[in-house]
Amino acid sequence: MKKTIIFLLTIIMTINLSGCWDQKIYEKSGFVLQVGFESTSTKDMLISFTIPVVDLTAKERTELIYSNAGMLREFREKARKTSAKVVEGGKIQQFLIEDSLASKGINNLIEVIERDSTDPPTAFVLITEGSPKEMLEALQGFGDKPLPAFYIHDLIRSNIKSSYVPETKIFQFSTLYFAPGIDPVAPIIKLQTDKGKGVEVTGTALFSGDKLVGKIDTKETPFLLAMMGKMKGTVFVSKRLQEKELENNKKGCALNINKVKRKLSVEILDNKPIVNISLNLNATVAEFKWNEMYDSDFQQHIEEVISAEIKEICEKVLKYTQEVGSDPIGIGDIIRAKHNNYWKTVNWENAYKDVVFDVNVNVNISNHGVIR
Incomplete structure (x- = not known):
């Protein structure tokens, strides 16, 4: 009798203590691989998402969504009204931030990104010379390259290995920003076509706090x-x-x-x-x-x-x-x-x-x- 009571109590406790969460079906999810931020003539930012396309009949291998928005969450909801799938952020590879926007300070963006548990803290922080949206648009047409997110990811990793750019991920930038007496750095990339179409690393962005203040070359x-x-x-x-x-x-x-x-x-x-x-x-x-x-x-x-x-x-x-x-x-x-x-x-x-x-x-x- 005692063993029966213990068994029933164990079953009841297991049922009551089990957690639950919203179901997310992989086939119905559109995982964001890249996020681009750039300044506009208004107070809003131009934000871009790239999402992989798994339909083999589609012309493009990535879905590019962009719009003006004052906040990242605001843009995500706009993207969900455009994308055929539910937009999720758990697989982001890079955050691309235009240099002119970075000169105004980017900690507010980093903070929002870190607040969402689905955003990976190991995504690279990259500064772009020029528009991230234009870069992502151009990469869609480069048929001799992998998916834009994987191409840039491998490009950055190989150049980190050669010491041409620093390794800066979300958590690293945030840690250095809050540490007294040391400032963050980040890789700089740009779209180029005069050396064979692609993206080129051009050096390192120097920050004072969270504001870009200078650049050095490779x-x-x-x-x-x-x-x-x-x-x-x-x-x-x-x-x-x-x-x-x-x-x-x-x-x-x-x-x-x-x-x-x-x-x-x-x-x-x-x-x-x-x-x-x-x-x-x-x-x-x-x-x-x-x-x-x-x-x-x-x-x-x-x-x-x-x-x-x-x-x-x-x-x-x-x-x-x-x-x-x-x-x-x-x-x-x-x-x-x-x-x-x-x-x-x-x-x-x-x-x-x-x-x-x-x-x-x-x-x-x-x-x-x-x-x-």
């Missing part, structure tokens, strides 16, 4: 990432070597940088932050002079020339970040942790412009090979 980005301690390896092309050192058909030297060690220290002298950044880069020669054996003196010369060039790039990037008021390396965050008394006495946005940087770069060529 040659400068790897060394910003190196100073941030996030470089994954890259190919560096130098044009600094003298013409007499090159064959007639060679215009430079290409190096594979495959290992980076960063050392960063901060001290306060005379009430001013002094930041020492040391980069040790291990590289191999990918392309230079053919049919040559390099002696140790010439190899040292190459290392010195390229070290000096990379040092100049780093100093240029740091000076630019100070001019635009962006601290992507997180110098302020380090000072807040290690020199908190100084941190409490300054406005970091102003104090960052007075930081003195001392950059040291050492390139070590571990292998150059020979072709005969």
Whole structure:
């Protein structure tokens, strides 16, 4: 009898404690893969969705829906009145934000996105040079590319691996925005047709808080990432070597940088932050002079020339970040942790412009090979 009562109580409790939710049928759902935001002549934004089309008889592989709206939720309801399927956001791959809109601040967009549990926090935040809607429209007609969302996703991932752009997802942008003394960065892309139709990564967007304040290109980005301690390896092309050192058909030297060690220290002298950044880069020669054996003196010369060039790039990037008021390396965050008394006495946005940087770069060529 006791076992029967326990069994009945267990059944009753199981029934009462079971959860439930609205049924979502996959075949009837239109999963948004990309969201685009751009400014308009009015106070509203132009928002775009791309949704995959599974009907093999359809001309287009994606459904593009766009409209002016003041809020993301407002646009989603408009999209549901246009799309043949129920619009859902659980599979979003990228949020594309026009640069002119990003310069006004994007935290309000990020916050709305994070509030919805169906929006994936691992979707990429991308800044576009030009209209996201026009980019998505053009990609619909590129028959030699995968679906636009997957094409851009793979493009960004491969360029993150080569350190041409930073890795910035929704949760990463939000974390850096709220962290004192460090600013977010994000990849920049644009539609281009002069190098073969497609989308091109052009560099990195620098933010002050949630506002875009500057841009650096894909040659400068790897060394910003190196100073941030996030470089994954890259190919560096130098044009600094003298013409007499090159064959007639060679215009430079290409190096594979495959290992980076960063050392960063901060001290306060005379009430001013002094930041020492040391980069040790291990590289191999990918392309230079053919049919040559390099002696140790010439190899040292190459290392010195390229070290000096990379040092100049780093100093240029740091000076630019100070001019635009962006601290992507997180110098302020380090000072807040290690020199908190100084941190409490300054406005970091102003104090960052007075930081003195001392950059040291050492390139070590571990292998150059020979072709005969």
